[in-house]
Amino acid sequence: MGSRVMTQQRQPMPERPADERVRDFDEVPIGYTAEMAVAEAQRCLQCKRPMCVEGCPVKVKIPQFVELIAQGRFSEAARKIKQTNAFPAICGRVCPQEGQCELTCVLGRRGEPVAIGRLERFAADWERAHDEVEAPAHPAPTGHSIGVVGSGPGGLACAADLAMWGHDVTVYELFHAPGGVLRYGIPRFRLPRAVLNAELDYLSKLGVTIRTNFVVGRTATIDELLQEHDAIFVATGAGLPRFLGIPGENLLGVYSANEFLTRVNLMRADRFPEYDTPVHCGDNVIVVGAGNVAMDAARTARRLGAENVTVVYRRTRGEMPARVEEIEHAEQEDVRMHFLLSPIELRGDDDGWARVAVCRRMELGEPDETGRRRPVPVEGSEFELPCDTVIVAVGSRAHPLVPDTTPDLDVSRRGYVAIDDSGATSKPGVFAGGDIVTGSATVIEAMGAGRRAAESIHRSLTGQEPPNGNGG
Numbered sequence: 001m002g003s004r005v006m007t008q009q010r011q012p013m014p015e016r017p018a019d020e021r022v023r024d025f026d027e028v029p030i031g032y033t034a035e036m037a038v039a040e041a042q043r044c045l046q047c048k049r050p051m052c053v054e055g056c057p058v059k060v061k062i063p064q065f066v067e068l069i070a071q072g073r074f075s076e077a078a079r080k081i082k083q084t085n086a087f088p089a090i091c092g093r094v095c096p097q098e099g100q101c102e103l104t105c106v107l108g109r110r111g112e113p114v115a116i117g118r119l120e121r122f123a124a125d126w127e128r129a130h131d132e133v134e135a136p137a138h139p140a141p142t143g144h145s146i147g148v149v150g151s152g153p154g155g156l157a158c159a160a161d162l163a164m165w166g167h168d169v170t171v172y173e174l175f176h177a178p179g180g181v182l183r184y185g186i187p188r189f190r191l192p193r194a195v196l197n198a199e200l201d202y203l204s205k206l207g208v209t210i211r212t213n214f215v216v217g218r219t220a221t222i223d224e225l226l227q228e229h230d231a232i233f234v235a236t237g238a239g240l241p242r243f244l245g246i247p248g249e250n251l252l253g254v255y256s257a258n259e260f261l262t263r264v265n266l267m268r269a270d271r272f273p274e275y276d277t278p279v280h281c282g283d284n285v286i287v288v289g290a291g292n293v294a295m296d297a298a299r300t301a302r303r304l305g306a307e308n309v310t311v312v313y314r315r316t317r318g319e320m321p322a323r324v325e326e327i328e329h330a331e332q333e334d335v336r337m338h339f340l341l342s343p344i345e346l347r348g349d350d351d352g353w354a355r356v357a358v359c360r361r362m363e364l365g366e367p368d369e370t371g372r373r374r375p376v377p378v379e380g381s382e383f384e385l386p387c388d389t390v391i392v393a394v395g396s397r398a399h400p401l402v403p404d405t406t407p408d409l410d411v412s413r414r415g416y417v418a419i420d421d422s423g424a425t426s427k428p429g430v431f432a433g434g435d436i437v438t439g440s441a442t443v444i445e446a447m448g449a450g451r452r453a454a455e456s457i458h459r460s461l462t463g464q465e466p467p468n469g470n471g472g
Contacts, residue, residue, distance in 0.1 A: 057448030092121025152180025154434030157450030248346025282388030
């Protein structure tokens with residue numbers, strides 16, 4: 001069997017054709033069949049020292065759940081995942097497994113690693129589709145109350161663990177619906193709302209209360225929440241957009257990717273004409289940046305009817321931070337990539353609408369602090385690209401509302417909340433994690449930070465180690 005496993009090809013993920021999917025916001029990957037999932041799971045070598053678990057920020061019990069799939073015990077596999085990750089249907093879709101758990105898979109040394117993310121998605125979808133989702137029994141209450149600020153992936157992961165360990169947990173969310181970046185930052189074609197809502201429903205079954213339309217720092221401050229709770233976990237993310245700082249960015253038709261995706265996702269522009277949402281998207285769209293958010297914005301623009309969508313990136317394809325799968329999907333959907341190019345000015349018409357992006361060619365110099373070669377301008381190489389919509393997707397930064405309204409909360413020079421190794425901030429009883437601490441990162445990294453903070457909060461309140469895994 002060993003030789004068969006080593007030579008067996010990885011099961012490809014079925015996907016909808018590009019010419020069909022670009023006309024709607026339905027999900028692109030179709031998902032494994034049961035037969036495909038079993039065949040893929042049987043590739044796993046069941047290593048005695050599973051490096052894949054070391055590569056997972058939330059330490060999912062990967063060999064165990066994969067073996068359950070190989071045996072056809074699909075819903076049991078989903079429950080095994082939920083011992084350490086309450087949201088497998090989300091993570092199976094949006095986590096960059098190729099740079100985490102799959103990167104450390106032994107099979108990847110000679111061929112393709114086990115498709116851990118696809119199997120995670122399959123198990124969660126099977127459990128939900130067959131109405132076999134079971135919330136574990138509620139533990140005895142500890143008598144402790146925790147407030148979680150923000151319902152993005154970090155806050156949700158922290159809330160799930162704390163609830164599983166018997167704490168009373170309330171999540172505070174500023175929008176009218178929970179999910180944070182999972183709801184407003186990721187398009188439906190990557191994360192269907194029915195999947196997100198089902199995962200959030202599981203959180204409610206764990207006993208977590210979610211309060212929406214609650215702006216911490218305005219509705220109530222951290223100090224006021226500390227009068228109601230024994231501890232607070234701040235997971236407000238990094239939702240304040242960065243811009244290029246070039247002339248013309250205040251023209252009409254220029255968005256941050258954050259605003260563009262939020263308008264589409266929360267105001268239901270992805271369901272036009274059922275909902276008539278004010279999102280201008282012209283025929284010639286330029287997206288500046290090359291991360292996953294840039295790919296999401298570019299692919300969303302195509303679905304809103306843009307004829308020509310061009311991604312402009314100042315480095316080369318090899319330096320693109322987006323997932324390979326997202327880049328390939330974008331190119332399949334006729335998104336064009338222009339490399340070694342940087343906008344230096346936007347010019348508008350008499351009515352104030354963006355019409356031209358003046359771009360300068362770049363070349364790669366010495367590596368910068370990220371390890372990537374620094375782009376250097378090529379003098380005299382400027383030229384013009386026509387545009388009527390420009391979407392700036394060059395990262396985000398910490399929103400200052402919570403730090404500015406919380407005395408004694410230390411922040412870094414860039415405004416991120418400072419924590420120690422346990423996740424504790426300088427303010428007693430207040431912990432933090434995710435993008436508000438690290439800057440923009442992945443969904444699963446934020447979840448890992450949430451889990452680590454939950455463990456620290458549990459220890460600080462009870463003086464005991466948390467139960468083994470999410471619910472033991």
